[in-house]
Amino acid sequence: MTKHVVIIGGGVIGLSVAAECVARGHRVTVIEADPVKRGASLGNAGMVVPSHFVPLAAPGMVALGLKWMWNPESPFYIEPRADWGLVTWALRFMASATREHVERSGPLLRDLHLASRARYAQLAAEEDFGLVRKGLLMLCRTGHALEEEAATARQAQALGVPADVLDPAALAALDPTITMAVEGGVHYPQDCHLDPSRFVAALERRLRAAGADLRWSTEVTGWRRSGGRLAAAVTRDGEVAGDEFVLCGGAWSEAVGRGLGLRLPMQAGRGYSVTVADPVQQPALCSILTEARVAVTPMGETLRFGGTMEITARDSPPRPRRVAGILKAVPEYFPAFRGVDLGGLPFWSGLRPCSPDGLPYLGRTRAAGNLVVATAHAMMGLSLAPATGEIVARLVDGEPPGFDLRLLDPDRWA
Ligand SMILES: Cc1cc2nc3c(=O)[nH]c(=O)nc-3n(C[C@H](O)[C@H](O)[C@H](O)COP(=O)(O)OP(=O)(O)OC[C@H]3O[C@@H](n4cnc5c(N)ncnc54)[C@H](O)[C@@H]3O)c2cc1C
Missing domain, CATH: 3.30.9.10 (D-Amino Acid Oxidase, subunit A, domain 2)
Structure with missing residues (x-):
């Protein structure tokens, strides 16, 4: 079933989520506060790192x-x-900075990086972004x-x-x-390694070609709820209604989610x-x-x-x-x-x-039935972006995510 997926944040995570959602036939709107800068996603070191x-x-x-x-x-x-x-x-x-935490997280991070690496290879076969x-x-x-x-x-x-x-x-x-x-x-x-600016530009081209609605210079300032679900993201230019919402606001995510009762330290x-x-x-x-x-x-x-x-x-x-x-x-x-x-x-x-434990917040949350959180990738956001996009797209479609996401539960500090 085609859904309207509203994505908050146009960094590499938001755009990767958007790309996987349009590939599955969904209608996508990306809302990005900044006109050009894309948060942390353009000037980073461009490394894809199963070693991390x-x-x-x-x-x-x-x-x-x-x-x-x-x-x-x-x-x-x-x-x-x-x-x-x-x-x-x-x-x-x-x-959190314990040996047990590192041992628990290692296999999951390895698998996510490897899944991303495989997806990067597929994407690079379709368009060159310096991989x-x-x-x-x-x-x-x-x-x-x-x-x-x-x-x-x-x-x-x-x-x-x-x-x-x-x-x-x-x-x-x-x-x-x-x-x-x-x-x-x-x-x-x-x-x-790859050139992150070229990768982000390639994602934008892919999204425009698929008819996605990319709204730059538009800040999400609040939310409208309908029962246990979100009805719309509120911006100064009006509301953006949708079926599913994905929070990819990078370092601003905690502040953006606060109005929903989300706790994302x-x-x-x-x-x-x-x-x-x-x-x-x-x-x-x-x-x-x-x-x-x-x-x-x-x-x-x-x-x-x-x-x-x-x-x-x-x-x-x-x-x-x-x-x-x-x-x-x-x-x-x-x-x-x-x-x-x-x-x-x-x-x-x-x-x-x-995040305080160095792991992303990735998955559905009790804060709203139709909200997925995908943020806090810290030093690994470029590396984990394609896998994050695939996981969120599966969650949007009601499919199993393909990974055990318990360690990444967005509600783990709530
Ligand atoms: C020096 C440096 C080197 C790095 N090197 C690597 C590397 O080699 N490999 C790697 O994997 N990672 C690396 N990283 C980390 C990586 O850059 C980040 O993890 C990644 O860019 C995070 O992406 P994001 O989409 O979550 O956040 P961002 O890129 O910050 O995007 C979030 C976006 O949300 C928007 N936003 C926020 N609030 C709102 C709102 N209310 N309404 C609308 N939009 C909003 C922001 O404007 C922003 O553009 C590096 C980072 C730095 C700083």
Whole structure:
């Protein structure tokens, strides 16, 4: 049966949900507050990562956050502020950051990333958005970091995710296009990268061609209910009625859902990226500079450096010192960049939607019978977007989602 599906948020999650819904013959309206920016979805590092089966809330993260608290160039930072939402989020984060939580979440995250990877491959066969399937390198400058990464690689192998620990010679043979000053690294051959702007543009073209109603510069300010269901999303330009509603509002989702009685504890995790048009060397593979927590992604002729997880108020201004921290790390791993001035380049910043346990909110909710929540993908939203789209489309059609979604229940903190 054809339904009218109203999607709030036009980032990569909202558009992926929309694409899967139109593919199933539904009528789709996407409501997006911003005219152009698409939240966190355009300037990110573009990595599709079955290797990322460890959620943000993991052992060691609390200690790292405290250690880096006072360093303005550090990659992980919680901005202290008098905000009860932040206090309860931080307490829940600390309680979630356990080995058991990581062990419980790993198989599900692996399966979701792999499902996304498979869908990305299908979509890339239909339209080019720069998908490169050569894997990801976790590069380590120190023996200590390499030991930690090798331990994670063993966990990956136990989960069936291929991972190879490599010495500098093997790394150089794998990617001879860039000089590396590292102790070693781990290669995750199943990981991929793509250009997120090109992917979002491809989704938009697909949706327009299918006749979807894409309403930019339109903010959802409230809801109209009818019994236990939603009748319409309210905007300043009037109401948008629908049969099914999907909340994909990124870091704004908690605020948008509050009017419905939804409890989606969330903090914004700001990250930054800088894209270099003519890099002195261009790697063939994407990588993460492990100790610095910097992501490096070749995108066509350009090279993008991204990083920082700054838990902050959504309206606080970006902090250029953090961008300096990202760029400072580059020549330490890639010495060809020594003496190259990356400092004057414009930077992009985006807000990752972060739940306290580092897992998305995905599924139906008690708040309204015809509402699906799909948000809080934190550092993995691009990677998990196609699988999220498929799951939501199945839920809209009343089918089993294909995954055990209990860990992702949007009502788990309610
Ligand atoms: C530096 C950086 C690097 C990253 N690298 C990667 C990576 O390599 N791989 C990966 O998987 N992920 C990565 N991420 C994370 C990824 O970018 C996010 O998880 C993803 O973009 C979230 O998508 P979204 O659609 O949920 O949110 P968003 O992209 O933020 O979209 C939400 C949209 O909802 C809209 N909205 C909000 N409120 C309303 C309202 N009331 N009415 C209408 N519209 C509304 C907003 O305007 C926004 O456009 C990175 C993030 C950053 C910052």
